[in-house]
Amino acid sequence: MSFKAIGTFFFLSIFTLSYGQQKTEIKQNSESVKSDSPKQLGFDAQINDLKTSMMTYMEMSNPSYKKIDVDECIKILKSHVNQISKTKSKSEGMKLVKSTVTKLNKLNEKSEYQLIETGEREIICDIIIRAGQEKGYNKLDEDITEEFREW
DSSP, X not given: OOHHHHHHHHHHHHHHHHHHXXXXXXXXXXXXXXXXXXXXXXXXXXXXXXXXHHHHHHHHSOOSOOHHHHHHHHHHHHHHHHHHTTOOSHHHHHHHHHHHHHHHHHHHHHTTTOSSOHHHHHHHHHHHHHHHHHTTXXXXXXXXXXXXXXX
């Protein structure tokens, strides 16, 4: 066997081992992502964006709300998305919508109506409406929060 053939064999062996390891890591990473549904990941991203926006505004201005209020808002929304996925009927889902919006109303009142303004309202409504739509309880153009919200 020539020196060049040995070098080529060595390179291909290392490449094959490396490629196999990368492929295994990619497969493991993709399997861990599959543990959360793509829909849940979409809600999480939207909720995290909302939190970032609220926190950034809080740092730039001096609103009446604090980090604890932002955290409570995020907790309410994450709980809503999680709980609505477990509901069995439209009636049960709408009770949850009313409960979620009522909690947000109280939180917004506590923060002198500064926590949920127009931009935040649009995002929050979108999250609640999409969560209901994915269960088949409403259409995307149907604002199921309007009846209950004060923001």
